[in-house]
Amino acid sequence: MQTRWADRYALRTQGMRSSAIRELLKVTAEPEVISFAGGLPGADLFPLDEFRRAYERVMGEHGPAALQYSTTEGERPLREMIARHTSRYGIVVTIDNVLITTGSQQALDLIGKVFINPGDHVLVERPTYLGALQAWSTYQAEYLTARIDEHGMRIDDLEAAFRGGPKFVYALPNFQNPAGVTLSLERREALVRLADEHGVPILEDDPYGQLRYDGDHLPSLVTLDAAYRGLGGPGYSGNVIYLSTFSKILAPGLRLGWVIGPPDVIQRLAQAKQGADLHTSTLVQLLAYEVARSGFLDRHVRRLRTAYAARRDAMLAAMAESFPPGVTWTRPAGGLFVWAALPSSLDANELLRSALEDKVAFVPGNPFFPDGSGRNMMRLNFTNSSVERIQQGIARLGRAIGRMSGSSA
């Protein structure tokens, strides 16, 4: 039944449709389905005992203040901890550089609200994180794109896209969602330099940076930008806004992320956040702080790396064994995802329907492309399944691909 509200949607949201893929993937809640679909960390690795102890400390030390309204910018001890943590990586930030957000997704929404005029172009990787496209489409953003290869964004595409006059560049340098690739050091430096030359700021999204399984940590864009500009002192005020989150290193059900940026931008984002949800849950902030302090989080991240590396290896080995010739995939050095390409004649959306009959799920590639291309691609999450389930699930998926290849041949 149409209601009075339903014929009054704003122009910006009239195009919103419930995603067909999202509807299909609702069945992944059934336990017999092996799901490589969500971007979920492994629930079996959540530190439940540490959360129990932390809750007792929060209630003991903060009492009612943990349940009361608090400041929009976030709890001071948590912001200080994040500033210290960030400062380990070669730039010196203060709490005035830090805003706490209700997950990184809120940071993407606030960036859209504060910066995007209808018709503004954002330069994104192709493919890129679909949640960013979703957040910014409601602000009527348009997109310039740079293809990615195994070393991340291609510099030739980047140079061309900069000439289109983007409002900002959106980059996921580490173990990118969805493709799992990492931007090389040379390209990071080129990106920082090119952005500066074109006078374009950079949004760096880094949910997975701590989850590296092979090779050495590469400097973040915010660090390279500070070095490039000679910003040695405390209080970063450069060209990059940096986003990260507790979702992948601790627990996504908290909904807790943060922004690092120039103080004037942090203030403006905080003003927008005040209208969006007043502040992030006080209790959640204090809980994460109590879990993370005293070095626990560093130890926990080391444990995650070991477990997730084994799951990634299991997935790559199973793919090599089960997938028919003609399917290719990335070998991520970290993060949560393997990205696979079917032969271009095959449609991953059709494969998903077939795979769900075999009780295995993934996300087809097209929602990660602003232009809806990438229909032969698929994103596979390896962090939320055991090695055994990964082996079973990839075998099922291999059979489903085999059936489709056979019928289309």
Add this chain to the structure above:
Amino acid sequence: MQTRWADRYALRTQGMRSSAIRELLKVTAEPEVISFAGGLPGADLFPLDEFRRAYERVMGEHGPAALQYSTTEGERPLREMIARHTSRYGIVVTIDNVLITTGSQQALDLIGKVFINPGDHVLVERPTYLGALQAWSTYQAEYLTARIDEHGMRIDDLEAAFRGGPKFVYALPNFQNPAGVTLSLERREALVRLADEHGVPILEDDPYGQLRYDGDHLPSLVTLDAAYRGLGGPGYSGNVIYLSTFSKILAPGLRLGWVIGPPDVIQRLAQAKQGADLHTSTLVQLLAYEVARSGFLDRHVRRLRTAYAARRDAMLAAMAESFPPGVTWTRPAGGLFVWAALPSSLDANELLRSALEDKVAFVPGNPFFPDGSGRNMMRLNFTNSSVERIQQGIARLGRAIGRMSGSSA
């Protein structure tokens, strides 16, 4: 230092300024300041022991699922509980009528995102909740207004404002923020009828409805609308979106609210919420559910009513004793606020500066008026101070008003 980001703010947020009042009120964090400023419930009444027990139950029963991603619409048991609770008040809603939000403030933001085109008019009470104005100004809303008196929105103003073609009406029928007044039953019925005749939907914001200290509960607009339309069956699909929250009846630091609306609108708001923060904290939702179930919340609300009624009475008595002639104020039957009018020659913003020297704080009236009028008004919160602090604070404030009246005479 201006950064590359700082010269790229979107048009909609270029006017955002840090509020002068907000800056002034930062001193209310000092313990010697008696603050009637924030819309804070009494932290001394938060049920800490119940939260401890509830956390143990959440961890015991849900374990890792309490820390994992969950659905955008919200946790099913919580939505079911809210649907049952709403159905006590004369309409039968199902979980498809319920969306969980990150506080009611997020619901206001999502309504703005989904419904407001730049230049659309929203019909609001004058004065009205400043957080709604803040949320909708970023979507470039304009305002039609209806004055309020002791019975709430004036019907003559409402009729005139409807002729201006509002996108929707925003009403706070119970113990309104900031003015503390309650919309009479006759006017509720008139509002529902007029809105229907003009084809305009209603947004009903009801954070305080449970906190009534005198008189009988009045039916909500959503209930009256269902009756008016003869919607007797399950699954409300009428003209009203209804908002409420756990902030005032349980704890605002959770950031947990809900929307009741027609299923198609709930779906569209959920799509917008997905881009805004994916979902509200799983842990917080389960925690509130565990605290609220088994009748605890009903008992707790009865306890709040008794304590808050005593604080309201103490404030009204102290005002009668300490405030100079020429100051008038409302006598709220519930909620959190008394609303006072200084003689029209006095400016509450100047009074605030003076009062802060005496270590007492309130919120001046003008931010609650879309046109910035109401400079002689002030909002006084009585729920977050003890009776003794209320008496002390009102005496200080009375002296500050007296000084100003004297110097302006």
